Amino acid sequence: MDNVTIVTHPLVQHKLTLMRDAERSTKGFRQLLNEIGMLLCYEVTRDLPVEMVEIRTPLQAMMAPRISGKKLVFAPILRAGVGFLDGMLDLVPSARVAHIGLYRDPETLKAVEYYFKAPVDIDDRLTIVMDPMLATANSAIAAIDLLKKRGAREVRFVCLLAAPEGVAKLRGAHPDVSIWTAAVDERLNDHGYIVPGLGDAGDRMFGTK
Ligand code: PRP
């Protein structure tokens, strides 16, 4: 699939299997999401540009690589996207953070916006949108619409699980946005849930129903 990277690393796949298990505790689910966030962050930042700078080791001067360009923006979609954030910030502590509050109307499955706060100088920063679930893609598309309206020009999307329908719709709406995911599942069910999936990510992460 163009534009889609499936992260097949055994640690990611193992942790995803643990998360799918309906018996996994809220605490365990949240911890695993955090750990996978870190691993996915490693993959999505794999091609960041570097520049050579002169440093001095205790023994001598040398030229060494350093990440160049402006600090990244991490953009979790509330609520469940927050589950990725700490793991990603552990790897990239200097990243800026945009918060995007969206929920899915259970009848229409349309995304309803309730909060948006992003850095003003987002236009020349790589922006990484994160949400564990890409189902209909309505939430992802709405989030990226908001970020682009704010000025974001280079956007990537990271999720844990995607439905084929969601991947196709996101690629149609934002063909410039590449996707990283741990798996693309079979399909959406009649209620817009990913199957086999893992259920409602926000509810499982926060222990709500
Ligand atoms: C879930 C999930 C995504 C969205 C995905 O959030 O975290 O944001 O659904 O579905 P979509 O691709 O069909 O838009 P939800 O709307 O349940 O909100 P919550 O995180 O606040 O529980």
Ligand code: URA
């Ligand atoms: N949102 C979720 O949390 N899970 C799904 O399967 C679909 C949307």
